Amino acid sequence: MPYYVFFCQDCGKESTQVLHIADLDKGVAVCPHCGSKRVTQKVSAFSAVTSKKS
Numbered sequence: 001m002p003y004y005v006f007f008c009q010d011c012g013k014e015s016t017q018v019l020h021i022a023d024l025d026k027g028v029a030v031c032p033h034c035g036s037k038r039v040t041q042k043v044s045a046f047s048a049v050t051s052k053k054s
């Protein structure tokens, strides 16, 4: 499951949420700490996967 890291602009806390890409388009992401919708998406954890080939 792809999950995304969000940063809340209101309370300044980060949260990790599992969302479908369609949910991102709808902007359903809210801060679980204060309920604010002023959250900015940070990098997806999946994109941080390192591929080492030797």
Ligand SMILES: [Zn+2]
Binding pocket: 008, 009, 010, 011, 012, 013, 031, 032, 033, 034, 035, 036
């Ligand atoms: Zn918040």
